[in-house]
Amino acid sequence: MKIGIDKIGFFTPNLYLDMNQLALNREVEPEKFTIGIGQEKMAVSPITQDPVTLAANAALKILNDDDKSDIDLVMFGTESGIDHSKSAGVYVHHLLGLNSSARTVELKQACYGATAALQLAKGHIALNPESKVLVLASDIARYGLQTSGEATQGAGAVAMLISANPKIMTLEDKSTYLTADIMDFWRPTYSEEAFVDGKYSNEQYINFFQKVWQQYKKETELRLEDFTAICYHLPYTKMGLKALRTVIEDGSKETQERLLDNFEISKTYNKNVGNIYTGSLYLSLLSLLEHQANLESGDRIGLYSYGSGAVGEFFSGILQPCFKDYLQKEAHEKLLTSRKELSVSEYEEVFLKTLPIDGSTVELDVGQDPAEICVAGIKGHMRQYINKKQ
Ligand code: HMG
Numbered sequence: 001m002k003i004g005i006d007k008i009g010f011f012t013p014n015l016y017l018d019m020n021q022l023a024l025n026r027e028v029e030p031e032k033f034t035i036g037i038g039q040e041k042m043a044v045s046p047i048t049q050d051p052v053t054l055a056a057n058a059a060l061k062i063l064n065d066d067d068k069s070d071i072d073l074v075m076f077g078t079e080s081g082i083d084h085s086k087s088a089g090v091y092v093h094h095l096l097g098l099n100s101s102a103r104t105v106e107l108k109q110a111c112y113g114a115t116a117a118l119q120l121a122k123g124h125i126a127l128n129p130e131s132k133v134l135v136l137a138s139d140i141a142r143y144g145l146q147t148s149g150e151a152t153q154g155a156g157a158v159a160m161l162i163s164a165n166p167k168i169m170t171l172e173d174k175s176t177y178l179t180a181d182i183m184d185f186w187r188p189t190y191s192e193e194a195f196v197d198g199k200y201s202n203e204q205y206i207n208f209f210q211k212v213w214q215q216y217k218k219e220t221e222l223r224l225e226d227f228t229a230i231c232y233h234l235p236y237t238k239m240g241l242k243a244l245r246t247v248i249e250d251g252s253k254e255t256q257e258r259l260l261d262n263f264e265i266s267k268t269y270n271k272n273v274g275n276i277y278t279g280s281l282y283l284s285l286l287s288l289l290e291h292q293a294n295l296e297s298g299d300r301i302g303l304y305s306y307g308s309g310a311v312g313e314f315f316s317g318i319l320q321p322c323f324k325d326y327l328q329k330e331a332h333e334k335l336l337t338s339r340k341e342l343s344v345s346e347y348e349e350v351f352l353k354t355l356p357i358d359g360s361t362v363e364l365d366v367g368q369d370p371a372e373i374c375v376a377g378i379k380g381h382m383r384q385y386i387n388k389k390q
Pocket residue numbers: 029031032033035036037079109110111112148149150151152184185196197198199201202205233234235236238239275277306307308
């Protein structure tokens with residue numbers, strides 16, 4: 001049975017910071033951020049967006065009424081969960097008006113959570129071919145002002161509908177994965193910001209990539225030649241390129257050129273949004289699908305997922321006939337071009353304005369946020385969500 005991505009969309013908040021401005025303010029050469037790190041703009045999340053609203057806004061744009069009644073499993077991958085107990089997916093389930101006969105759960109393993117969800121969805125659909133599964137990947141990446149990770153922050157969500165006979169991409173059966181207990185990046189429950197050993201995290205990302213790729217080659221006998229493109233988890237866009245460069249010489253000249261060209265295209269959205277953790281790999285896939293005009297039905301796309309701590313996985317998908325008819329390129333580009341640029345001091349103000357953690361009541365002005373679904377405040381220790389169109 002063919003199982004895979006039937007629909008895919010993304011959402012990012014309406015505010016951004018230009019990396020050149022950040023570099024000037026932090027007294028760093030702009031090329032360090034734009035070339036060395038490979039980022040042009042960084043999404044900044046206002047207080048009226050959180051991982052729940054980002055995911056709900058992403059899903060809103062791809063689901064029709066039939067999907068909403070057919071979805072029987074919602075899996076929410078995030079590492080910026082808002083509650084130790086209740087799944088962020090349950091809020092989204094309500095905000096979208098999904099069928100109550102559904103399972104809903106949150107999954108966590110750093111940036112890997114959504115890949116786990118995708119693979120579990122595949123198994124669920126193999127047993128229940130009529131089922132549709134909503135996979136959400138939503139995060140706000142925060143390292144703190146004036147930290148070395150600052151240039152690799154971002155915010156956004158990707159929503160994917162997984163089904164049998166998908167319209168966009170089938171997932172191939174074989175995938176290779178690896179787990180090892182390492183401390184490259186983590187966020188203790190008492191901290192709003194992540195702790196990271198930057199250089200070590202880069203090394204481990206590449207180390208995991210090489211191991212899962214070698215294993216994948218061994219188990220499938222596929223080679224670089226068999227891939228039209230390889231998409232990477234992109235904590236910052238240069239990271240994926242560094243990993244690709246470690247294996248690229250195994251391919252012919254033509255393959256090398258194709259994979260490098262397609263890598264450039266696969267970072268289109270990511271370089272303008274920043275790290276969105278669980279959604280980054282899928283934002284890269286979306287960048288490729290919506291910007292590479294030469295892609296064809298039957299093309300094989302490789303996908304490398306990495307979640308610090310750490311789990312890595314290499315898997316692949318095959319593009320389906322007419323997949324281009326089911327993408328939302330115009331809407332996604334409009335989302336990015338209609339954003340408001342912040343100065344560095346405005347960004348710092350937005351960054352420091354966080355929801356209270358002492359149980360106090362707060363009412364937020366959602367009028368400044370064009371998103372349909374927003375956080376309207378906190379009352380009685382409960383986040384208040386609003387859908388402006390309802
Ligand atoms: P840094 O120490 O500020 O930067 O940290 P650097 O000194 O390593 O410089 C970065 C690059 O810019 C270097 O290139 C420089 O040469 C270059 P490289 O040698 O690496 O190719 N550079 C310049 N290039 C052009 N013109 C110039 C110039 N100056 C310097 N003038 C670091 C960078 C990424 C480590 C930091 O931002 C950080 O710690 N970020 C967070 C951690 C991270 O993103 N790790 C990635 C792998 S782990 C992962 O992907 C998981 C994650 O998503 C979390 C999860 O799973 O949940 C993070």
